[in-house]
Amino acid sequence: MRSGDIPFKFDLTDLVARARRQISGRVGNVTLSLPFISIEVSPKDRERQIAREIVLRLRDRRVLSAWECCDNCIDNALTSLREIRQLIVDKEVELADLLFLLLDAMAAGIRQFMTFEELLRRDESAAPHPRFGEFHRPADVRQAYFDGLEILRGHLSRCLSQIARIAGMPAPDDGIIAHYHGPWQLEAYTEPALVSSMVKTPPDGEPDDAPE
Numbered sequence: 001m002r003s004g005d006i007p008f009k010f011d012l013t014d015l016v017a018r019a020r021r022q023i024s025g026r027v028g029n030v031t032l033s034l035p036f037i038s039i040e041v042s043p044k045d046r047e048r049q050i051a052r053e054i055v056l057r058l059r060d061r062r063v064l065s066a067w068e069c070c071d072n073c074i075d076n077a078l079t080s081l082r083e084i085r086q087l088i089v090d091k092e093v094e095l096a097d098l099l100f101l102l103l104d105a106m107a108a109g110i111r112q113f114m115t116f117e118e119l120l121r122r123d124e125s126a127a128p129h130p131r132f133g134e135f136h137r138p139a140d141v142r143q144a145y146f147d148g149l150e151i152l153r154g155h156l157s158r159c160l161s162q163i164a165r166i167a168g169m170p171a172p173d174d175g176i177i178a179h180y181h182g183p184w185q186l187e188a189y190t191e192p193a194l195v196s197s198m199v200k201t202p203p204d205g206e207p208d209d210a211p212e
Contacts, residue, residue, distance in 0.1 A: 002067070005147045008116040010035075010109055010155060011190040015101065022097050032098075032162050034105060035189040043166045047099050050091065051167035054103075057087060058160055059172035064153060071136050074145045078117070084156070085110050102163050109155040113148055120144055151188045154180045 016037050028042025043051070058064065063080035066073070088103045088110075095103065120141050137145070157180035161171040171181050 002146055002150050003143060006151055006188050007144050007147050008112065008151075009188055009190050010112055010151075012105060012108060013190065013192045015105055015108060016192055019101050022101070030165055032102070032165060033184065034162075035184045035186055036192055041098055041166075043098060043168075047095075048167050050094060051099055051163045052169060054087070054091060054099075055160060055164050055167055055169055055172060058084060059174055059177065063149070064157055064160070064172075064177050065174055068146055068149055071142060074137070074142070074149070077149050081110055081113070081152075099163065099166060102159055102166075106156055106159045109152055109159070113152045116148055117145070120148075151185065154185050155188070157181075158184055 012035055016034055019034060019037060019039060028040055030041050030043060032039050032041060061080050061084055063077040063084070066077075068074050068077055085107065088107045092100055092103050092107075157172075157177045160177070161181060164171045171178075173181075
């Protein structure tokens with residue numbers, strides 16, 4: 001049911017810039033990646049503990065472990081997203097810097113998807129299917145949900161994989177989440193205007209691409 005289209009793009013420009021300001025000095029043995037940037041960090045024990053809890057609580061959420069095939073699936077996915085967003089809000093009050101940024105990346109993705117979803121709901125005026133009650137959205141709107149949820153699932157899953165690195169755990173592989181391990185789907189993100197200024201900075205303070 002997925003077309004491969006990208007119906008909207010995530011914009012993490014402010015978050016990526018904040019990551020460089022707040023965390024770039026915490027050089028360590030764990031490499032975290034966000035779209036267009038990688039950061040080397042040394043997680044603290046408290047961060048590892050909370051990261052482990054987050055991974056255990058999120059890895060079996062429906063929106064991360066099942067694809068949608070009908071409008072009922074879409075409604076279940078939206079309910080699952082609201083539950084994830086509430087957990088993020090609850091945990092962000094306990095955190096600063098490292099884990100907060102990753103949870104904020106998840107929250108930003110959900111928030112931007114919900115803005116996209118508000119536009120879709122304006123077009124949900126079609127009458128229910130005469131035979132199949134689980135198909136009540138217009139076909140093009142339903143497909144936009146499928147495609148939007150697909151890129152959001154990839155975004156959340158890759159964020160969760162980064163949190164698993166902080167926890168010192170393997171990336172979750174339950175359900176279909178394993179399909180989203182690996183590089184970020186950069187075509188689903190707005191590229192920051194100054195990506196070239198966001199390269200990793202080695203310990204001597206000189207950018208990797210600095211002229212000799």
